[in-house]
Amino acid sequence: MIEVRNLYKRYHGPFGGDWVLKDVNFTIPDNVSVGLLGRNGAGKSTLLRIIGGMDSPDKGTVNRDCRVSWPIGLGGGFQGSMTGRQNVKFVARIHGGGDRIPEIISRVQDFAEIGKAFDQPVKTYSSGMRSRLAFGLSLAFDFDVYLSDEATAVGDAAFKAKATKAFKDRVGKASIVMVSHQVGMLKDLCQAGVWINNGTATWFDDINEAINSYHKSIGK
């Protein structure tokens, strides 16, 4: 269960900043997958980062009673000058992989299917290969909740199918909180939705209603 209470967030930069999130409240029950919707810049990624514990709110709290992954996305998390294998080893060590590192590596390799590129520097990867590696890496650990920030956006059809299947296999064991603009993917994977608009968040028990509200707001 993830509980978000009275969450406020703003960025303190040299140019100041308005509230990105104002008084956000919702509770994600166990084993319910949620899609985060909103236009660009609405604060979806910010919310995901706060849920993942990467960033801290200015006010309010987030309670995580479960094992939550890092936000799986396009940017960050990999060191470009190191190979895929080295990056995987690093993350496995951080997460207490210990002597299971070889097993984790083979799981990532199986999922990512990037062949020889696994032993080449990550900076030589295409964006699709990176997201395959990132997704495979997070799936090698048994988290209760996976956070995905547009991680599937650049993948090809085979990869999307694979990712979808991986989550369907885990229904009842794990859930996902995803930021995505791909309606099909959201409908496939999520039951509930959160629509973020003008800094406030609205919870929908049904993802379709969340998608409708979001589309209405952007006049589609």
Add this chain to the structure above:
Amino acid sequence: MQSAKRTPWQITIGVWQALFLREAVARISADRVAWLWLLAEPIAHVALLVWVRTLAGSLRIVAGAEFIPWLVIGVTLFIMFRNQMNRGMEAIAANRGLFAYRQVQPVDTVLARCGLEGALSTIVLSLMIFLFSLLGHNVVPHHPMVVLHIWGIVWAFGMGVALIFSVVVTSLPEAGKFIRMLMFPLYFLSGILIPVQYFPHDLQQYLLYNPMLHAVELIRTGFFETYRAVDGVSVLYLHQWVWGSVFLGLLLQLRFKQRLLAQ
């Protein structure tokens, strides 16, 4: 992979281990001669200084110690401190991508990097002792415990200073240039090249405010039986600086953690 819930201490140890190995790989394989440069830099440094001092001539006598080993010890100690500071203060900016994993805290990146620098310097020092012994110089420490003590203390000092400056440099990137410039006068005022005994007493008083001078002099007394450090050198004074800086550094890391993560 399913594992039992880890304690914060276990997580921290795991992160340090991972960061240390990662930094080591990056440092040794940065380019084709990176591993060579680790050894070549201090040796080249010493060789250059010896050459300059030979040209200068008259100053080659240090009371109670052989000149070249005397120089080697000071330079190696100072290079460790300098590398820890210069590389440690950039650690947070260089590892920004890793803060995607909430287990990794800014302070961990600085500590891992300084730990690695210290370990590499220790290897370099051991090799230098071996090498200069082979060349017939007397560089085997006469009081090994004193040497280990001062070496360890300066290692901690480098960490403390790096912890402080990493906060400063991450918040104010421009400050990095000035901090690096500070290293130059510090080098000359630490008695590495010119024995402080040669300075007039009135000046020595002020030079003794510099903790690195204390460290350099003290480690030399550990190496050479007959070497006598400048009057006023104090282990306590050095310790005060070291633990003061470590404490202040950790405090700053704690206080500004969110700001360091956010940038």
